[in-house]
Amino acid sequence: MQIKELSQATGVDVETIRYYEKQGLLPEPARRDNGYRDYEASHLERLSFIRHCRALDMPLADVSRLLGFVDKPDAHFGDVDRLVDEQLARVRARLKSMRALEKQLLQLRARCSGTHAGHCGILDELVSAAQGEACACHSDG
Incomplete structure (x- = not known):
């Protein structure tokens, strides 16, 4: 083909x-x-x-290693397990990061009343953060 x-x-x-x-x-x-x-x-x-x-979402280096195991399957199962465990750890770290990002966005979204009468709370927060001030999305609360 x-x-x-x-x-x-x-x-x-x-x-x-x-x-x-x-x-x-x-x-x-x-x-x-x-x-x-x-x-x-x-x-x-x-x-x-x-x-x-x-x-x-496996990195190409890991895909290459897995293909090596497919090509020469001489009982590398422990290595395969380790590779998958490492990928699982990366995925879990990203999930944790995404949950933190979600929380930040929710806190930022809470700054907007939805009416935008004269100003936008979200934009105010983003401008303040760009100027080095504390913002709602990065507060510890």
Whole structure:
């Protein structure tokens, strides 16, 4: 199959497929007589694996390591577990950060009465913060 067909089958952009090839995540396909890349079912499977890992927000370095385990499955299960545990820790840290961001935005939103009669409490807070003053969204309360 051609790169466009591979892209359509996996939902991965053509340029991303080429990037994965350059990074060594996806083996370079054979070329047809006309110079077009000729992808096989193994490329589709590997690209689908990469896409799934990326959907789990795994860094490309970790995806590469996982692909190495797929290529040589010599009982690296402890390493795979460790990789997933590290990703889980990153996700949990981001969730904590997102909850803090949500709290800040709620505190900022509470500054607006909704009427905007002459001024906006949200903009007032943001301008104050830009001037180095304390703002509602970064208060400890």
